[in-house]
Amino acid sequence: MSTVNLVYFSWVRERIGKGEETLELPADVFTIADLLAHLKTLGAEYEAALEHENVIRAAIDQEHVAHGEPIAGAREIALFPPMTGG
Template identity: 55%
Template sequence: MQIRYFAWVRERVGREAETLEVPAAVTTVSGLIDWLAERDESYASAFAERDTIRVALDHEHVEHDAPLAGAREAAFFPPMTGG
């Protein structure tokens, strides 16, 4: 799965994108966040404020309980402000 990170999520992880083999046991966005946060301290820091992180699967905004089945890309970003 292609994983993309934006804004401060990208800064904390230290990269803007990567391709990962997500374990079959990871079936939801929330599970993906949990799995990523366990990878190392930089990911744990990036996902520490999980309730504020927005997610898109294949360019469609979804909730954290959304299933990953069939998704090719997940993007994580903080809330945006307009102006």
Template identity: 65%
Template sequence: MTVKLVYFAWVREQIGKPEEVLSLPDSVITVSDLLKHLTSLGENYAQALRFADVIRVAINQEHVEHDTPLNGANEIALFPPMTGG
């Protein structure tokens, strides 16, 4: 599966690019699998996603949980947790 990944805020800063297109291995089935796979792509990815459980994810512009399957995903966006005050 080939998907467009879009990175926001400090995730983008750590990874060093705003977006990219990746071909994912067949073993990447869920959002959680994707985050784990991305951390294997290099130190910058590992650093950006070291607290993967707090990363918010949207598939095709709809926020999803980490156990959501990726089938049908064209675009996946990764966001750090939102803060407010």
């Protein structure tokens, strides 16, 4: 088990119903893709937020990463939709 801080933004935050949380992750969660699969087992709100995994963007310690990125050592993992600033 490892502990990680998760932060959510935009409609990912709204659908999950919270902006941040700290979770204990099972030992078989190695990558962002594993994390998304794990979160979707936690309830309907996570399933709704992460239904279309291909559009979900991720950042580890405030840097963009791909879904294959290992999460070992991450302090903060962010999940959010495609960005619409500017």
